[in-house]
Amino acid sequence: xxxxxxxxxxxxxxxxxxxxxxxxxxxxxxxxxxxxxxxxxxxxxxxxxxxxxxxxxxxxxxxxxxxxxxxxxxxxxxxxxxxxxxxxxxxxxxxxxxxxxxxxxxxxxxxxxxxxxxxxxxxxxxxxxxxxxxxxxxxxxxxxxxxxxxxxxxxxxxxxxxxxxxxxxxxxxxxxxxxxxxxxxxxxxxxxxxxxxxxxxxxxxxxxxxxxxxxxxxxxxxxxxxxxxxxxxxxxxxxxxxxxxxxxxxxxxxxxxxxxxxxxxxxxxxxxxxxxxxxxxxxxxxxxxxxxxxxxxxxxxxxxxxxxxxxxxxxxxxxxxxxxxxxxxxxxxxxxxxxxxxxxxxxxxxxxxxxxxxxxxxxxxxxxxxxxxxxxxxxxxxxxxxxxxxxxxxxxxxxxxxxxxxxxxxxxxxxxxxxxxxxxxxxxxxxxxxxxxxxxxxxxxxxxxxxxxxxxxxxxxxxxxxxxxxxxxxxxxxxxxxxxxxxxxxxxxxxxxxxxx
Numbered sequence: 447x448x449x450x451x452x453x454x455x456x457x458x459x460x461x462x463x464x465x466x467x468x469x470x471x472x473x474x475x476x477x478x479x480x481x482x483x484x485x486x487x488x489x490x491x492x493x494x495x496x497x498x499x500x501x502x503x504x505x506x507x508x509x510x511x512x513x514x515x516x517x518x519x520x521x522x523x524x525x526x527x528x529x530x531x532x533x534x535x536x537x538x539x540x541x542x543x544x545x546x547x548x549x550x551x552x553x554x555x556x557x558x559x560x561x562x563x564x565x566x567x568x569x570x571x572x573x574x575x576x577x578x579x580x581x582x583x584x585x586x587x588x589x590x591x592x593x594x595x596x597x598x599x600x601x602x603x604x605x606x607x608x609x610x611x612x613x614x615x616x617x618x619x620x621x622x623x624x625x626x627x628x629x630x631x632x633x634x635x636x637x638x639x640x641x642x643x644x645x646x647x648x649x650x651x652x653x654x655x656x657x658x659x660x661x662x663x664x665x666x667x668x669x670x671x672x673x674x675x676x677x678x679x680x681x682x683x684x685x686x687x688x689x690x691x692x693x694x695x696x697x698x699x700x701x702x703x704x705x706x707x708x709x710x711x712x713x714x715x716x717x718x719x720x721x722x723x724x725x726x727x728x729x730x731x732x733x734x735x736x737x738x739x740x741x742x743x744x745x746x747x748x749x750x751x752x753x754x755x756x757x758x759x760x761x762x763x764x765x766x767x768x769x770x771x772x773x774x775x776x777x778x779x780x781x782x783x784x785x786x787x788x789x790x791x792x793x794x795x796x797x798x799x800x801x802x803x804x805x806x807x808x809x810x811x812x813x814x815x816x817x818x819x820x821x822x823x824x825x826x827x828x829x830x831x832x833x834x835x836x837x838x839x840x841x842x843x844x845x846x847x848x849x850x851x852x853x854x855x856x857x858x859x860x861x862x863x864x865x866x867x868x869x870x871x872x873x874x875x876x877x878x879x880x881x882x883x884x885x886x887x888x889x890x891x892x893x894x895x896x897x898x899x900x901x902x903x904x905x906x907x908x909x910x911x912x913x914x915x916x917x918x919x920x921x922x923x924x925x926x927x928x929x930x931x932x933x934x935x936x937x938x939x940x941x942x943x944x945x946x947x
Contacts, residue, residue: 550591626651662903667898716750725761764894841921
């Protein structure tokens with residue numbers, strides 16, 4: 447055995463040793479713990495925060511090729527874990543719901559003292575001096591920031607192929623992308639480098655990576671979570687969203703962020719009504735459609751009512767409003783953000799340093815002041831004041847007339863595509879199609895309408911790639927939608943970890 451191989455084997459053995467503890471005589475790999483499990487074991491004193499944090503950091507160090515992180519907060523995380531363990535020893539009866547639990551934060555959400563690059567060179571040295579309110583809520587509950595995750599540059603894309611900080615890789619197949627723009631979160635959580643975390647979602651950016659990496663994610667009703675301290679795209683579309691491996695974790699993270707600890711009633715499958723919109727099942731990868739239909743059959747056989755709807759117009763109304771709203775608001779919102787938080791760069795200076803060609807094109811064409819194809823005010827006004835209310839009304843009437851708990855559809859029309867060659871187009875059923883527009887086709891309408899959505903994993907393709915379904919609910923129905931998701935998860939189950947993780 448070569449010296450290099452011996453060193454690698456030794457490092458793996460050390461990491462496995464660090465990552466395992468014995469509980470009630472049974473060895474447990476700490477990196478496999480969910481957020482809820484970790485919080486419980488730390489509270490009970492059966493696992494220390496330092497043990498868990500060190501195990502996760504060791505696993506991160508073993509998997510640099512995933513490129514899931516822009517900044518690993520190693521020293522600070524270990525110190526925080528030690529403080530958490532000491533606090534528990536002093537007063538084991540009083541601490542927060544996430545005491546000592548390490549989480550990841552997408553690198554466009556402010557964490558005081560850690561650079562917030564938003565995945566772009568122009569912000570590589572920007573260090574916020576205050577936490578975003580959503581981060582502060584997690585910290586107040588005792589959470590630890592394990593690191594800031596990699597992402598599609600400035601959140602303007604779904605591949606997380608970042609030309610400035612390198613591409614994020616999907617742990618189920620490292621030649622493929624994990625989705626985006628919260629791709630670092632998806633990769634890290636799926637690969638068991640972290641139990642959960644928070645990302646951002648403008649048109650699908652927590653739900654798409656959740657679907658492509660086999661985890662769960664919640665896009666909450668717009669403005670349910672604070673938007674302060676987050677690098678923006680669109681103030682009427684942006685939201686922070688939790689990502690994890692179980693719906694119970696989403697419930698816990700949502701409670702911590704919102705302060706809503708109301709009891710969640712168990713929902714019997716026979717009481718759940720899910721609507722199927724035909725236009726959200728068209729032009730889908732053949733295998734993906736087969737797996738989605740299998741999942742719906744499984745739900746139906748468990749008692750869930752699957753209602754075939756005769757309604758359309760969601761995609762058309764989204765096409766009329768989604769991009770005009772986001773691109774118009776980006777010019778003002780990003781410029782205001784750069785000034786408000788004293789980043790030291792202007793919007794033109796930021797755009798001039800963008801490294802990813804797809805993002806560079808969008809900024810130079812639509813976003814920078816004076817861009818040749820900037821969205822005119824009348825087009826924006828029509829999109830935000832006329833078309834979007836029509837879309838919201840269509841959702842409301844659909845839920846009401848069919849007495850639905852949610853509509854259900856494939857989160858994405860196809861599984862993860864190869865990293866190389868997929869920036870502009872991907873192959874769907876043998877035909878080249880636009881990457882961005884294709885992957886957000888079904889997640890974007892609900893985003894524009896501002897309603898909550900949850901992506902759930904359902905199966906692996908024959909080549910081992912995750913596939914997900916999404917349920918979208920009425921505006922403000924987040925807790926009810928989470929309750930429905932809990933019931934569906936029990937029927938559909940969870941996906942196995944990627945091989946080797």
